[in-house]
Amino acid sequence: MTLIWHFIELLCNYLLFYMYIQNQMSMRRKTSSLIITKQRTTEKKYKNNQKIARIRRQRGYQWEDTIVKRFNNTNEWKAFRLGSPSIALPDVLAVNTNNSTIFTIEAKSGTSTSLPVPADQIERCLSWIKTFDIYKKRNVLLAFKFLSKKRIGIGKYESRELREFFKIWDESLEITDCVCTYDGKFFAKINGKRKELFLKECPMPFKTKQRTSA
Numbered sequence: 001m002t003l004i005w006h007f008i009e010l011l012c013n014y015l016l017f018y019m020y021i022q023n024q025m026s027m028r029r030k031t032s033s034l035i036i037t038k039q040r041t042t043e044k045k046y047k048n049n050q051k052i053a054r055i056r057r058q059r060g061y062q063w064e065d066t067i068v069k070r071f072n073n074t075n076e077w078k079a080f081r082l083g084s085p086s087i088a089l090p091d092v093l094a095v096n097t098n099n100s101t102i103f104t105i106e107a108k109s110g111t112s113t114s115l116p117v118p119a120d121q122i123e124r125c126l127s128w129i130k131t132f133d134i135y136k137k138r139n140v141l142l143a144f145k146f147l148s149k150k151r152i153g154i155g156k157y158e159s160r161e162l163r164e165f166f167k168i169w170d171e172s173l174e175i176t177d178c179v180c181t182y183d184g185k186f187f188a189k190i191n192g193k194r195k196e197l198f199l200k201e202c203p204m205p206f207k208t209k210q211r212t213s214a
Contacts, residue, residue, distance in 0.1 A: 063109035063145050064091050070206040077205055088124045092143075096205075100136040103202075104128045108180070109145040111157060116179045116189075117142055123175050140169040141202055144180045145209075164209040167199040 071079035079094040092105035129138035
């Protein structure tokens with residue numbers, strides 16, 4: 001009888017040990033699965049962010065190219081795409097020698113309801129027009145293009161009117177981060193608050209989707 005009880009005790013201990021091992025293995029599998037899932041989610045978010053950034057750059061390049069082509073299709077204007085933030089160049093340089101006029105242009109395009117312009121980009125455009133003091137008329141233009149689709153979520157859009165604005169930067173203003181809204185209003189961003197600025201619309205020498213008022 002003693003041997004039987006000893007055998008039963010050993011069997012019970014073995015079953016308990018087996019259940020413990022199975023439980024530990026299960027927890028490890030769940031942990032590994034969770035880590036893999038998190039890694040895949042992180043990789044997916046990273047790839048999505050890369051894709052979004054690439055699309056935004058492409059939209060910006062296309063808008064810059066459009067502006068250049070429009071200027072170059074006129075008789076008196078010549079324009080060049082310079083855009084290179086790494087070496088502090090404006091997006092577009094446009095000149096009219098006959099009228100002694102030069103524009104440095106910062107171009108923004110997108111599907112949102114507002115398009116930002118960092119202060120350093122306005123500053124670099126101002127630096128360039130000050131360099132070309134041979135021209136009598138020198139302006140910094142902020143060119144905004146709100147595409148005909150509005151982003152309402154990740155990969156979701158709704159149709160709207162395409163709008164373009166060509167704002168002349170007022171050199172008397174303090175240089176700050178700014179934003180232009182879909183209705184054409186322009187704001188400085190100071191300490192997290194918006195202050196409306198009233199910039200003039202520049203009449204362009206070519207056909208646009210420009211709106212002088214919303």
